[in-house]
Amino acid sequence: MEYATPLIINIESSxxxxxxxxxxxxxxxxxxxxxxxxxxxTSMNTAFFVADVFRRNGHFVQSVSQxxxxxxxxxxxxxxxxxxxxxxxxxxxxxxxxxxxxxASVTGSYKLIRACGTACSTAWKYSQWLIGTGEWRQMGELxxxxxxxxxxxKTIFKTTIQINLQKVNAWGV
Numbered sequence: 001m002e003y004a005t006p007l008i009i010n011i012e013s014s015x016x017x018x019x020x021x022x023x024x025x026x027x028x029x030x031x032x033x034x035x036x037x038x039x040x041x042t043s044m045n046t047a048f049f050v051a052d053v054f055r056r057n058g059h060f061v062q063s064v065s066q067x068x069x070x071x072x073x074x075x076x077x078x079x080x081x082x083x084x085x086x087x088x089x090x091x092x093x094x095x096x097x098x099x100x101x102x103x104a105s106v107t108g109s110y111k112l113i114r115a116c117g118t119a120c121s122t123a124w125k126y127s128q129w130l131i132g133t134g135e136w137r138q139m140g141e142l143x144x145x146x147x148x149x150x151x152x153x154k155t156i157f158k159t160t161i162q163i164n165l166q167k168v169n170a171w172g173v
Contacts (some may be wrong), residue, residue, distance in 0.1 A: 006033040006078060011050075013042035020050045028081040035064070036077040044075070051077040058084040060110060084108060091115040091123045100126045111136065111165040116147070116158050127163040139164040 007027045011020060024034050036051060038044035055061040060080040087108040091100070092115075100122070111130070115123035130136040143164075146157035 004030075004032045006035045008035045008037055008076075011036055011038045011043035011047045013040050013046075015043070015046065017046050017049050020046055021053060024050060024054065024079060028079075028083075031081050033081050034079045036079065038075060047075075047077050051079055054079045054083075055086070056088075058086050058108070060085050086110040086112060088112045088114065089126075091119045091126065093117065093119050095119065095122055097122060097125050097129065101129060104130065109167045110139075111167075113163040113165065114160065116160040120159060120161050123161060123163060127165060130165060135168055136165040137168055139166045 009020065009023055009027075020036070024036075027034050036047040038047040051061050059082070060078075062078045064076045064078055065074055085108055087105055087110070089100075089111060091113065113123050113127050124142075127136075127138065131138060143162040145160045145162075147160055148155050148157055150156075
């Protein structure tokens, strides 16, 4: 199956978030991906916001950043036209490996598993269980981060992880 080249939408500060979202939706109806290219500070914030709206709705979103003359902010945000391809799973301390296994979704091509604090080990075990089914493979390395939180005037850091998985047959591999 062939897909059209992504439509490049130059994001100008005069465009509202709603206008950009509608342009992306209109392009997606034609089964065409979009590249958002911000051209100033305000438009960069708009581009990030719009890309995140589509990411939260299951669209594959990827940043592209390469030195290029004429692109002042050196950034483009790719948004795939297919929705429900990326499933995000936030794991909490109340989740267990067994409960996650029972609700494991078989839809989507990508799975982003996130957790913080004491839920990190459950997230890891869940990702390894999914890989063990033979249907998923890990993409890249585990992302490790920390979120600073102030509690009683003291800053503590909550450890976070994100594990990216891809369906083994996502691209006919």
